[in-house]
Amino acid sequence: MRGRVGHRATHPTYPTRPTRPIRLGVRSVATLTLVSVIGLIAVGWPLFADGASAVTTHAADAPWFFAVLLPLLIAVVVATIADSGMDAKAVAMLGVLAAVGAALRPLGAGTAGLEPMFFLMVLSGRVLGPGFGFVLGAVTMFASALLTGGVGPWMPVQMLAMGWFTMGAGLLPGPAEGGIRGRRELLMLSAYGFLAAFAYGTVTNLYGWVTVGGLGTGISFQPGAPVGENLARFLAYVLATSLGWDLGRAALTVVLTLTVGGTLLKALRRATRRANFEAQVTFEGSGESLRSEPPHRT
Incomplete structure (x- = not known):
């Protein structure tokens, strides 16, 4: 892009400081809260049901759960765009990251929980913010299920859990002037990824634990x-069946975040600046400058 200011060609100069995550407005908060409450009820209600409830047919609810979850995901996208004023470039970036995440998941499938897509979700949620982070996590899991043939009654819960996983990274203290920088930021993201990997496994295990029969009486x-x-039985179930898988996922997330996380964060932030996600562009010329800024928000 070129212009003429003072009879000299000008070039856009992008800010070098870290880009803030896409802000979370009132509408985004409302839709995220709604979908999270519905998800928590859908996953955890069997723990509070009486013995006469048909909890063993909980898996049959998956199509209905997905039918409710899908329009809520669309509502989160619409609310986030309305709150932040972003354009089609943001949605395009969301699609690219979801495709990359879906392609990464099969690389470690079946190998001790080594799933490299989780570290990408942590870094993407960090840069894109909680609203788009939630949608990115859910859409990535949906795409990966189609890619790997993993479509089943567990898929809506996996989408919801991955959405929470990615959203949580966007809710961490954001980089700003005087904020967390460099190595300290990577350490924070690594610690979050480690803990959140276990939280993801806990949510998905809870759904499977209720619907899977034939387990030992103690678990x-x-x-x-x-x-x-x-809950004591559930803890024993997790220790017996998935602890090693969750540990592998958490450890790989930490290793990848610490080794290549800094480079990927810079690339993602550069992409968001060039897509004009709340960025400033300065046009420098001879003795004059034109500055393009997003409108002031209160």
Whole structure:
């Protein structure tokens, strides 16, 4: 892009400071809260149901859960765009990151939980913010399920859990002038990725634990049992079945974040600046400058 100021060609100069995550407005907060509450109820209600409830048919609810989740994801996208004033370039970037994440997932499938897509979700959520981060996580999981043939009653819960995983990275203290920088930021993201990888496994395990039968009496779900007793059984179930998988996922997320996270963060932030996600562009010429800025927001 070129212009003429003072009879000399000018070139856009992009700011060098880290880009703030895309801000979360009132509408985005409302839609994210709604979808999160619905998700928590859909995943956790069997723990509070009495013994006469049909909790063993919980897997049959998956199509309905997906039917509710999909329009809510669209609502999050619309609300985030309305709050931040972004254009089609933001949606295009979302699609590219979702495609890359979906392609990364099969690389470690079936190998001790080594799933490189999780570190990409952490860094993307960090840069794009919680609203788009939530949608990115859910859409990436949906695309990867189609790619790997992993479509099943567990898919809506995986989409929701990955959405929360990516959204959480966007809610971490954002980089700004005087904020967390460099190595300290990577350490923070690594710690979050490690803990959130276990949280993701916990949410998806809870759904499977309720619907999978034939487990040992000490770890199986007992409809109508006290919540404390079922939680103790659930902990034993996690230790017996998925702890090693969750540990592998968490460890790989930490390693990739610390080794290549800095480079990828710079690339993502450069892309958001060039897409004009709340960025300033300065046109420098001979003795004069034109500055293009987003409108002031209160």
